[in-house]
Amino acid sequence: MTTTTYRAVQVSKPGRLDVVERELTAPPPGKVRIRVEACGVCHSDSATVDGMFPGVTYPRVPGHEAVGRIDALGDGVQGWAVGQRVGVGFLGGPCGHCEHCRGGDLVNCRNQEYTGIQHDGGYAEVMTAKASGLVAVPDDLSSADAAPLLCAGLTTFSALRNSPAKPADLVAVLGIGGLGHLGVQYARHMGFEVVAIARGADKAELAKKLGAHHYIDSATTDPAGALQALGGAKVILITAAGGQMTAATFKGLRPGGASIVLGVGPEPIQVSSMDLIFGSRTLTSALTGDPATGDATLRFSALTGVAAMIETAPLEGAADAYAKMMAGKARFRMVLTMNRPPAGQVKKASNRLDRSE
Ligand SMILES: [Zn+2]
Ligand SMILES: [Zn+2]
Numbered sequence: 001m002t003t004t005t006y007r008a009v010q011v012s013k014p015g016r017l018d019v020v021e022r023e024l025t026a027p028p029p030g031k032v033r034i035r036v037e038a039c040g041v042c043h044s045d046s047a048t049v050d051g052m053f054p055g056v057t058y059p060r061v062p063g064h065e066a067v068g069r070i071d072a073l074g075d076g077v078q079g080w081a082v083g084q085r086v087g088v089g090f091l092g093g094p095c096g097h098c099e100h101c102r103g104g105d106l107v108n109c110r111n112q113e114y115t116g117i118q119h120d121g122g123y124a125e126v127m128t129a130k131a132s133g134l135v136a137v138p139d140d141l142s143s144a145d146a147a148p149l150l151c152a153g154l155t156t157f158s159a160l161r162n163s164p165a166k167p168a169d170l171v172a173v174l175g176i177g178g179l180g181h182l183g184v185q186y187a188r189h190m191g192f193e194v195v196a197i198a199r200g201a202d203k204a205e206l207a208k209k210l211g212a213h214h215y216i217d218s219a220t221t222d223p224a225g226a227l228q229a230l231g232g233a234k235v236i237l238i239t240a241a242g243g244q245m246t247a248a249t250f251k252g253l254r255p256g257g258a259s260i261v262l263g264v265g266p267e268p269i270q271v272s273s274m275d276l277i278f279g280s281r282t283l284t285s286a287l288t289g290d291p292a293t294g295d296a297t298l299r300f301s302a303l304t305g306v307a308a309m310i311e312t313a314p315l316e317g318a319a320d321a322y323a324k325m326m327a328g329k330a331r332f333r334m335v336l337t338m339n340r341p342p343a344g345q346v347k348k349a350s351n352r353l354d355r356s357e
Contacts, residue, residue: 008124014051039122040065066122093133135294158289167191175240227252241265
């Protein structure tokens, strides 16, 4: 190592992102130090950037879709090697000894921190991460391609993989944004009959391109009625945050079906007990996924060609990238790249869908 400092983008106080120089430190026991190559910009970063999460202390480096190479191991780290490319998602790593970990429910570990919220995340050239939370990155995924799959990808992949839907079942994805455009692709490649639901006729073409068999324009069509006309959905993946749309689509479930809420928003969800009970329907949710499912998300994506449509920006452009994402203008995920790659490589990393045209 030639330098003893690295660049990071920190939230100095809510609403302010500053590029700073930090001292390199050795990783503490149980953690690894990572040379970050790419980090996705996620809506949940607002927890830190805009102070939307209670108890965040500043300065804090946001970012929980980080990919890079391990360059130092803390004491006691097993199963990971210096030079290995790894990913870090929203869940900072399970403790392994609490009641939930002991029962195999790693997502709900009582001692788990959130990356970029309770400790520094991936808007930086270097970060430290708990070994128990690391995800293995396959060689055939570029770091920029892998980054958004660690949160948006894992969330949709894990929810579908753990859902009651089986191949050939009707699965609806509500919303075609950062999460939804991945959800549609995963649903298609898992062998479901896929319905995309969004507002406006202009999204129909994109929905088809992502792999949807059907498109429902919720601005002109009652989505529940349209789903029932197709036989009723076994699963509805709610990737948009609106409580009203969640309720409006709920009647589109077939008996035994489940609506799975992935987008966090302030609106309450009102579903009638009649619709719940008569048909044994379920309203449930999912919080990203455990590290092994993170491995599977990346492997599945590499195997099937599922990719986020990304726009890259250099680390020092983090504030602009964040603002673009918050304004809903990112198509569809912003990814910060640390070590500026040669020009040709930037194109290769971005937008696999458009390349195939
Ligand atoms: Zn996220
Ligand atoms: Zn635990």
